[in-house]
Amino acid sequence: MNEPVLLTDTDDATVRGAADLLDSWAVEVRQDRELAAAIEEVPGARTIVTTTENPNALRDIVERARARSIPVIVGCATDMARRRAIELRVDEWFLLPATADEIAGRVRSALARMAPAAAALADRIERVEYEQMLYDYLTGLPTLPVMIERSRALIKERGELIVLYFNFVRYSKIEEIYGWEKLDAVLETTAQSVREFLEASALRSSRVMVSFTNDDDFVFFHVPAPGVAAITDAEITELVGKLQDHVGRRIEATHGEEIASLFEIYAGRAHVYYNPKIRLQRLIYRGIREAANAAKSVEERERARRVDDLKRSLRERAVYIDLHPILVTDSRQVYGYEALARGTLRTLRSPEIMFDVAAEADLLWELGRLCRSKAIEAMSSRLTRGEFLFLNVDPHDFADPQFSQIDREVTDPSRVVIEITERTAIKDYPKFRERLKALRERGYRFAVDDAGSGYAGLGSIANLEPDFIKLDISLINCIDTNFIKQNLVETMVRFANDQGAQVIAEGVERAEEYETVKGLGVHLVQGFFLHRPSENAIARTSGEMPAIARVAGA
Amino acid sequence: MPPPSLSNPIEDHRMPEAHLPNVLVVDDNHDNADIMRQYLEAKGYQVSVAYSGEEALSLFETVRPSIVLLDVMMPGRDGWEVCRLMKQHPSHGRGVRVIMVTALDQWEDKRQALQTGADDYVTKPVDLPRLVQTVERNAAALAGAL
Numbered sequence: 001m002n003e004p005v006l007l008t009d010t011d012d013a014t015v016r017g018a019a020d021l022l023d024s025w026a027v028e029v030r031q032d033r034e035l036a037a038a039i040e041e042v043p044g045a046r047t048i049v050t051t052t053e054n055p056n057a058l059r060d061i062v063e064r065a066r067a068r069s070i071p072v073i074v075g076c077a078t079d080m081a082r083r084r085a086i087e088l089r090v091d092e093w094f095l096l097p098a099t100a101d102e103i104a105g106r107v108r109s110a111l112a113r114m115a116p117a118a119a120a121l122a123d124r125i126e127r128v129e130y131e132q133m134l135y136d137y138l139t140g141l142p143t144l145p146v147m148i149e150r151s152r153a154l155i156k157e158r159g160e161l162i163v164l165y166f167n168f169v170r171y172s173k174i175e176e177i178y179g180w181e182k183l184d185a186v187l188e189t190t191a192q193s194v195r196e197f198l199e200a201s202a203l204r205s206s207r208v209m210v211s212f213t214n215d216d217d218f219v220f221f222h223v224p225a226p227g228v229a230a231i232t233d234a235e236i237t238e239l240v241g242k243l244q245d246h247v248g249r250r251i252e253a254t255h256g257e258e259i260a261s262l263f264e265i266y267a268g269r270a271h272v273y274y275n276p277k278i279r280l281q282r283l284i285y286r287g288i289r290e291a292a293n294a295a296k297s298v299e300e301r302e303r304a305r306r307v308d309d310l311k312r313s314l315r316e317r318a319v320y321i322d323l324h325p326i327l328v329t330d331s332r333q334v335y336g337y338e339a340l341a342r343g344t345l346r347t348l349r350s351p352e353i354m355f356d357v358a359a360e361a362d363l364l365w366e367l368g369r370l371c372r373s374k375a376i377e378a379m380s381s382r383l384t385r386g387e388f389l390f391l392n393v394d395p396h397d398f399a400d401p402q403f404s405q406i407d408r409e410v411t412d413p414s415r416v417v418i419e420i421t422e423r424t425a426i427k428d429y430p431k432f433r434e435r436l437k438a439l440r441e442r443g444y445r446f447a448v449d450d451a452g453s454g455y456a457g458l459g460s461i462a463n464l465e466p467d468f469i470k471l472d473i474s475l476i477n478c479i480d481t482n483f484i485k486q487n488l489v490e491t492m493v494r495f496a497n498d499q500g501a502q503v504i505a506e507g508v509e510r511a512e513e514y515e516t517v518k519g520l521g522v523h524l525v526q527g528f529f530l531h532r533p534s535e536n537a538i539a540r541t542s543g544e545m546p547a548i549a550r551v552a553g554a
Numbered sequence: 555m556p557p558p559s560l561s562n563p564i565e566d567h568r569m570p571e572a573h574l575p576n577v578l579v580v581d582d583n584h585d586n587a588d589i590m591r592q593y594l595e596a597k598g599y600q601v602s603v604a605y606s607g608e609e610a611l612s613l614f615e616t617v618r619p620s621i622v623l624l625d626v627m628m629p630g631r632d633g634w635e636v637c638r639l640m641k642q643h644p645s646h647g648r649g650v651r652v653i654m655v656t657a658l659d660q661w662e663d664k665r666q667a668l669q670t671g672a673d674d675y676v677t678k679p680v681d682l683p684r685l686v687q688t689v690e691r692n693a694a695a696l697a698g699a700l
Contacts, residue, residue, distance in 0.1 A: 483674035
């Protein structure tokens with residue numbers, strides 16, 4: 001092995017100093033015109049440092065050096081020299097005068113870049129991409145082709161394979177509501193807890209492999225151990241029940257009950273027998289399809305049961321209202337409450353699920369009426385004077401001929417804020433605005449919910465002339481470390497101030513998030529960091545009395 | 555003389571300036587990239603430069619920058635795609651802050667930047683003092699996360 005040599009046309013102490021810093025490299029000095037030739041002549045030439053002003057000499061050096069994958073580092077005395085160096089795509093350049101430290105640094109970073117020789121660059125990128133295809137980057141689980149290759153021999157030997165297909169049905173909802181970062185985090189928790197569970201389960205003794213085909217399903221391959229009976233449907237049902245509990249608990253502990261309430265698994269099973277005449281991949285894919293269909297039919301049965309549950313709930317008015325406080329950001333005094341309607345039946349606890357079921361069964365108006373009337377009841381029985389009730393109303397509800405009856409129940413419309421979500425596409429805009437106008441004239445106020453959830457800018461919000469703008473949860477999640485979110489929220493606050501509206505940040509879960517939105521001038525806040533939704537309004541202590549009441553009482 | 559120990563040149567190099575994060579500047583326009591590099595270096599940052607998305611991904615692996623300044627409009631792999639790939643990198647996707655450098659300053663563009671996982675953005679033409687401020691606040695966010 002030749003001792004490494006730094007080839008240069010600059011015989012001075014700085015370059016020698018740099019060579020020393022590089023673990024005592026040798027230095028060979030040549031005239032700039034001879035440097036190109038020296039690349040081939042000097043054994044061990046590892047890098048070139050030149051300060052030549054001669055463009056032809058530099059071009060020669062770069063060409064020869066490139067052919068041998070030796071980096072060229074150029075010291076530039078003028079701007080002209082710098083431009084030339086960049087045009088020639090030299091590996092590194094620095095401005096003169098420079099220190100030995102800097103030159104040594106340039107040499108090191110050029111070498112690091114070269115380390116996987118130029119041709120390997122494409123390979124590296126491809127490798128990164130392949131790795132992403134082979135292993136899911138969130139869960140670290142192998143993907144299907146990897147798993148098939150790995151277990152090919154085992155399946156042949158044992159002659160059979162059981163495919164379990166688990167579908168996590170509401171996961172797309174999480175992304176829709178909370179943003180992809182949240183879904184990523186939930187998927188990670190899920191994969192981790194599924195693995196944990198399986199390691200402790202009876203399936204561990206036989207071979208179980210886990211794969212991940214999409215963003216909301218897992219496939220398990222269970223190759224029964226010799227002499228052990230294959231898992232039965234009854235056992236699977238039991239397993240799924242336990243798995244659901246286990247994962248559900250973990251998700252609740254890590255991400256809160258709102259997200260846990262969206263969590264559901266459906267599982268299906270298929271038995272695959274090895275057949276040498278048929279390609280193994282095909283057998284397995286068929287097995288997966290069969291298992292997925294089985295899971296689907298479980299899901300459909302479950303859905304039908306839910307529709308029955310909903311009909312019963314409507315008959316028995318089995319819906320209750322949780323109140324989620326909305327506070328004035330600076331003073332943290334209660335400004336109002338958002339009414340969250342929940343089904344009394346366990347299967348309909350999550351409002352998301354309850355409304356989904358209603359949409360499927362075409363019972364949205366009926367459910368909307370019940371929830372509104374319960375919320376208004378809660379307003380008169382649980383809220384104090386001066387507190388606002390934030391009421392979620394789906395744009396479809398406005399078309400309900402009975403909607404106007406809301407007046408019969410509401411005694412003071414000026415204390416009711418109707419929340420309209422930005423997510424639902426409004427079909428007939430002029431008619432919709434007309435309805436809003438009529439309600440506004442009677443004293444109701446409006447909030448645009450989930451503002452900023454889509455790509456649409458502020459125009460669509462301005463159209464509705466809201467009194468309140470509720471920011472989409474995904475904009476608040478981790479806003480303290482994301483400056484783009486901060487900028488978007490800042491823009492929204494400025495816009496709201498111009499329009500005479502107030503901005504509400506919901507989903508404030510951490511102190512840092514609260515401090516950040518406060519700093520950005522957000523008017524009102526709501527979230528677990530401040531209060532959880534509960535059946536009762538917050539008992540007023542003297543410290544929490546609104547300013548007006550305090551003055552009146554003084 | 556013993557053979558040189560160059561097995562981990564980057565680590566060696568980073569040590570004297572460990573307090574300031576490594577920055578990777580990505581821009582297909584060499585002049586832009588080099589101006590940003592010079593300016594950041596004058597502020598004491600250790601800067602690497604990539605002139606394409608492909609090169610950026612390769613340098614991302616070798617240099618392991620803590621902060622990436624990423625031009626959006628590049629031929630081949632554009633900034634959005636590079637950002638996504640970096641953020642999804644199995645071992646150091648978590649620890650990197652990606653700042654998009656873009657001429658687009660509309661609501662939709664920022665929404666898209668969020669979607670790819672970007673942490674911050676600066677608008678073109680780049681205002682250099684502003685750029686340094688942006689890098690500084692992301693460096694602070696990194697320090698806070700440790």
